[in-house]
Amino acid sequence: MSGAGPASPGRGGSALPLPLPLSLSLPGDRRRDVPAAGALLQPVIKDVGEIYARLLDHRPVIQGEIRYFVKEFEEKRGLRELRVLENLKKTIFETNESILPKCEQSMHHNLNEVLQRVQAANDVIRKLQEKEHEQRKVQADKLMAGEEKRVAQREAFLKEQQSKREEVDEEHRKAMERLKEQYSEMEKELAKYISF
Template sequence: MRSQLKASSSSRHVHRDLGEIHSRLLDHRPVIQGETRYFVKEFEEKRGLREMRVLENLKNMIHETNEHTLPKCRKTMQDNLNQVLQRLQAATDSVCRLQQREQEQKKIYNDHIIASENQHIIQWEDFMKEQHNKQAEVDEEHRKAVERLKEQYAEMKKDLGKFSTF
């Protein structure tokens, strides 16, 4: 029985030691509670109402911006935007006029080029006809010259034949 009691007592000690080890190593609640208390104390006591003042200042700044600055900026922007839109419209109109003039000049230039090309084609065709006619004239003169030379050589041959019989 004593050995049982001894075993029971030692098992209690082991159990108690395990509980202590468990609480020190694995149970983080006491540490987290301490850290939480420290954070709350730090935040509430040392900082006081500084965050509240900062938030109040931010609220006032946002209110001032919404009530005064934004409407003033909006009005200025609308006034300037109307001027910009008018200038932009005037610039667009000017560009359209310039493009129209350029297209008209381009059309006139293209028409002039086409007319010039047609005139050159007609001149070329006339030149080729004239060359053909001149070629025909030269061929005819050549044919006549060949005929005259043939006749001249035939007469010279006859005359040569008269002189060779003597």
């Protein structure tokens, strides 16, 4: 095949015909032989175009993959996602229209009741705290009065003990003086007897 190059596919992937050789050494009329030679090359050119399209043109493969993808996700799955989304939309609409207002009304009613109960409990607790505070204050006052009384009693006891100690010391001193006098008299009497 001299003078013929590979055919480049067009946009549709069909092969363009190759230029025919200018000089063929076939006997007979050249005009008649050229179309016959062109007719022989047409299948070869077509095969080369198909080979090129299969090896280098990936559009048919990509289009096939796209068709397969669409078939898998739209036809086989039966638009499950769309049905799920419709069900979700319906559920959300029902929730917004009927359930949410009922919940809000119930919440306001119950929260008002709970708030009143909490306020009542706070009042009771505050009264209990005040009563306990007063009781502690009374107990603290009693403890202070008792402490002051004990301090006064202790001071009185210490003064009494001091005075008794002084009395005992005084009695002891007097007794010691009496004993000294008695012993000195006894020594004098003994001294009389020793002189004999």
